[in-house]
Amino acid sequence: AQKVTQAQTEISVVEKEDVTLDCVYETRDTTYYLFWYKQPPSGELVFLIRRNSFDEQNEISGRYSWNFQKSTSSFNFTITASQVVDSAVYFCALSEEQGGSEKLVFGKGTKLTVNP
Amino acid sequence: DSGVTQTPKHLITATGQRVTLRCSPRSGDLSVYWYQQSLDQGLQFLIHYYNGEERAKGNILERFSAQQFPDLHSELNLSSLELGDSALYFCASSPRTAGTGELFFGEGSRLTVL
Numbered sequence: 001a002q003k004v005t006q007a008q009t010e011i012s013v014v015e016k017e018d019v020t021l022d023c024v025y026e027t028r029d030t031t032y033y034l035f036w037y038k039q040p041p042s043g044e045l046v047f048l049i050r051r052n053s054f055d056e057q058n059e060i061s062g063r064y065s066w067n068f069q070k071s072t073s074s075f076n077f078t079i080t081a082s083q084v085v086d087s088a089v090y091f092c093a094l095s096e097e098q099g100g101s102e103k104l105v106f107g108k109g110t111k112l113t114v115n116p
Numbered sequence: 117d118s119g120v121t122q123t124p125k126h127l128i129t130a131t132g133q134r135v136t137l138r139c140s141p142r143s144g145d146l147s148v149y150w151y152q153q154s155l156d157q158g159l160q161f162l163i164h165y166y167n168g169e170e171r172a173k174g175n176i177l178e179r180f181s182a183q184q185f186p187d188l189h190s191e192l193n194l195s196s197l198e199l200g201d202s203a204l205y206f207c208a209s210s211p212r213t214a215g216t217g218e219l220f221f222g223e224g225s226r227l228t229v230l
Contacts, residue, residue, distance in 0.1 A: 033217030043204055044223040047118070052217065091159065095217055101172030102210070103149065104219065106159040 002027045002096045006107035013082055014115050021077045021110045023092030029053075033095040034068065034075045035104065040088045048090075051075065082114045119143065120209050120222035128228045134195040137225045141188055141209030147171075148190040149210070149219065150182055154203040165190055166212075197229045 003026040013019045025034065036048040049059065051068050059066045063080045079086055089111045093104040119142035129135055141148050150162040152175075161174035165184035176182075179197075184190040194201060208221045 035217075035219075037221075043226065045206060045221040047221070050217050093159075099172060100166070101164045102217070102219075103161040103164060103172060103174060104151075104159075105161075108158050 002029075002032075002094050002105045004092050004094050004105055004107035006090075006092055006110050008110045009108070010111045010113070012113045012115065015084060016081050017114075018078060018080050019082050019112065019114075021079075021090050021092075021112070023075045023077065023107060025073050025075065025092070025094045027073075027094060027096070029097065032097075035091075035093040035095070036066065036075075036077050037091045037093065038088045039091065039109070045091070048077075079112075082112075084114050084116055087112060087114045118220040118222065120207060120220050122205075122207050122222035122225050124225055125223065126226050126228075128230060129197060130230055131197055131199060133197050133229075134193065135197065135227065137192040137194070137205050137207075137227070139190045139192070139207030139209075139222060141190070141207075142220055145209035145211050145220070146188065147210040147212065148184055148188070149208040150176075150190070150192050151206040151208065151221075152203050153206065153224070154200070156200070159206075162192070194227070199229050202227055202229045 005024045032053045034051045038046040065078045067076045089109045091109045092107045121140040146167045153159045162176040164172040182192045204224045206224045208219045
């Protein structure tokens with residue numbers, strides 16, 4: 001069965017520090033999608049990125065970057081020059097397709113606190 | 117704004133009661149997924165409907181049921197509520213059944229059972 005592990009339960013940094021959130025996944029599928037979501041204190045799930053298993057290119061979006069490595073089954077997320085507004089819980093997720101249904105398997109989340 | 121609408125945003129009720137959570141998917145999306153986020157279990161898949169038909173079930177209790185109507189909105193019914201049912205319930209919609217990786221989440225319905 002699919003599994004997503006976010007080993008870091010909580011991380012605390014000072015503003016302007018870089019921070020990397022780790023995500024390791026397990027799957028037997030050859031085609032799958034990986035996701036990162038942000039959940040601010042208000043509770044909604046904010047989509048950050050979706051990555052197809054065939055696309056191993058790293059991606060950068062502003063202060064955010066993602067490192068996808070199939071060889072180590074990892075999909076890590078780095079925030080450069082962190083800001084207080086980045087404080088949230090971040091979830092990594094893996095799509096699992098079974099019987100014509102595509103559900104997401106989520107990690108437990110990493111709570112990031114950025115202190116001023 | 118994902119285009120997925122969930123109501124109500126907050127709901128407080130008592131043990132033993134029954135509630136209905138509603139989800140309107142993005143225009144044109146045929147799939148609706150329900151997820152539960154609790155402190156104990158984290159984010160878990162509950163059930164998936166596609167164009168009115170149930171497609172997959174996850175860790176959904178027998179006290180819970182869902183349906184998707186002809187206009188594609190979906191309702192999640194929670195009955196005989198227990199304290200442990202207090203959670204954030206998310207709905208997500210997708211254009212197809214599977215294979216796209218496109219999932220759009222609503223803002224969630226926060227249920228508190230007292």
